[in-house]
Amino acid sequence: MDRLDVSLGHSIWHSDAIADYGPDVYQGPGPGVIDLIFAQHRHTLHHSHQVTNILIHVDGDKAGRDTRRSALPQSAEDPVRGRLRLLATYRATPRIARLYGSAT
Structure with a gap:
């Protein structure tokens, strides 16, 4: 997370993985949570x-x-x-x- 390496972040998920962090945070394809987290981190x-x-x-x-x-x-x-x-x-x-x- 700290390196903001999108390729590395996406690589931890298999192609049909689902990430479920709850309805208030994120539910969807695994790599999508990486994109969300990195977008938030770019504001820090x-x-x-x-x-x-x-x-x-x-x-x-x-x-x-x-x-x-x-x-x-x-x-x-x-x-x-x-x-x-x-x-x-x-x-x-x-x-x-x-x-x-x-x-x-």
Whole structure:
């Protein structure tokens, strides 16, 4: 995320992946969420993300992940509010499935 590398961001999704971050954030094709996030990040001066406490559970062709994440974006100077910093922390628990062939 911090590098704003669109190609790399799109590459984490398989061709028919669906991203579901809820109706208030984003629901649609996987690469589309990358485009949304990068568009939001382009309005910040600086941003930093951390992913910690990574737990991965594998059961045959399906897996789950449990991570703790934090983000610290800093906005441009606003004439009324000044410069804003927001610390966002959240838990991510996506479901993952192997779709094609074998993992090697």
